Amino acid sequence: MSVKIISRSAWGARAWNGSPAYVPLSSRTEFFIHYDGAHHITATGNSVPQAIDRQHQAQGWAGIGYNFVIDQAGNVFEGRGWTKQGAHCPNHNISGIGVQIAIGGDQEPSEKALAAARALYDEACKKTGRKLAKKGHKDGFATACPGPKLYAWVKAGMPAGDYDAPEAPASEKPASWDGKSFPGASAFKLGQSHPAVTVLGQRLVAHGYGRFYKEGPGPRFTEVDKDATQAFQKAQGWTGSDADGYPGAETWKRLMAAPKKATAAPAKSSIVALNSAVKPGATHAQVKELQQLLVKAGYGPIKGAYTTYYGPETQKAVARFHNKNPHLKSAGVSYDPVIGKKGFVELQKEAGRK
Ligand SMILES: [Zn+2]
Numbered sequence: 001m002s003v004k005i006i007s008r009s010a011w012g013a014r015a016w017n018g019s020p021a022y023v024p025l026s027s028r029t030e031f032f033i034h035y036d037g038a039h040h041i042t043a044t045g046n047s048v049p050q051a052i053d054r055q056h057q058a059q060g061w062a063g064i065g066y067n068f069v070i071d072q073a074g075n076v077f078e079g080r081g082w083t084k085q086g087a088h089c090p091n092h093n094i095s096g097i098g099v100q101i102a103i104g105g106d107q108e109p110s111e112k113a114l115a116a117a118r119a120l121y122d123e124a125c126k127k128t129g130r131k132l133a134k135k136g137h138k139d140g141f142a143t144a145c146p147g148p149k150l151y152a153w154v155k156a157g158m159p160a161g162d163y164d165a166p167e168a169p170a171s172e173k174p175a176s177w178d179g180k181s182f183p184g185a186s187a188f189k190l191g192q193s194h195p196a197v198t199v200l201g202q203r204l205v206a207h208g209y210g211r212f213y214k215e216g217p218g219p220r221f222t223e224v225d226k227d228a229t230q231a232f233q234k235a236q237g238w239t240g241s242d243a244d245g246y247p248g249a250e251t252w253k254r255l256m257a258a259p260k261k262a263t264a265a266p267a268k269s270s271i272v273a274l275n276s277a278v279k280p281g282a283t284h285a286q287v288k289e290l291q292q293l294l295v296k297a298g299y300g301p302i303k304g305a306y307t308t309y310y311g312p313e314t315q316k317a318v319a320r321f322h323n324k325n326p327h328l329k330s331a332g333v334s335y336d337p338v339i340g341k342k343g344f345v346e347l348q349k350e351a352g353r354k
Helices: 047-058 111-128 147-155 195-212 223-235 249-256 285-296 312-324 341-350
Strands: 030-034 068-070 076-078 096-101 133-136
Touching: 030 111, 030 147, 047 068, 068 111, 096 111, 133 147, 195 223, 195 249, 223 249, 285 312, 285 341, 312 341
Parallel strands: 030 096, 030 133, 068 096
Antiparallel strands: 068 076
16 A cells, blocks of 8 residues: 555645744654544544644644644645644654544544554665654553554554555665675665664774764765765776765675775875964964874973964973974974974874875
């Protein structure tokens, strides 16, 4: 069964009273089932979401708080939809898609309603590229919702016979992946999840490509994973389709191997030149680097570091460096607080740069 969603305009929703926040599909990790409350509901059709919409606006909300509502006839009504923040379970309105099945108390949910809810769940997994956690409202908040019948159904895994299950999302497929060997190209599709993507990211980080990741790595194959993979492939000397950002068997093999020093460290010299503005008393961005190098090479401590100010403490550390390396001192001075171009290069070498 495919999901046909009845739009807000089709069922006659009121205009939003305010504007519910946008939530990207990537933030969705849970799927919550609710019921309507203590009383049996006999109505089906547009009057069902309309009543909830009125009630939720009356309590000062923007409008109907559920992402979707399903009646006993199996109709699926759009509420906040896929990408608007709901108001259905505190602390779970961003991570959770909230769906009310319009029954109450110990009322028996219809086969049609359950089939529609299950189809909606499958659609949500497809859209988000992950297997959403199946939850009842009471899993996130102290409440009787979604009542005994629906809660038992959720805990049983939301079975529903009366529909054709869509293709399982990628995250459900690789039950047989061993966690190590190349999982096949199909594991790396943009926007889709696979446990191998997490391993890919971890290996890229181990090989020195952590700078690509502001967060993660995680199971979803994103542009970030692709860019990091491509950088790794180019570092192997590969070009064209060999460096397209999609891991193949050879990329995988090399990533799983221990990182080579040469791969982790930049191949080119990392020695930098001294900016001529860096001198005692001056303020310059490179002073911070100078201080870090001095401390790393053992000429610290530098009280108050790290700053951009080439103050007395920095000068003392430079003098200590010069006392250890008298040939780098300016001619004729015993106390030399002035770092020179040649001295700066030597200092970087002492600090471990190549
Ligand atoms: Zn609820």
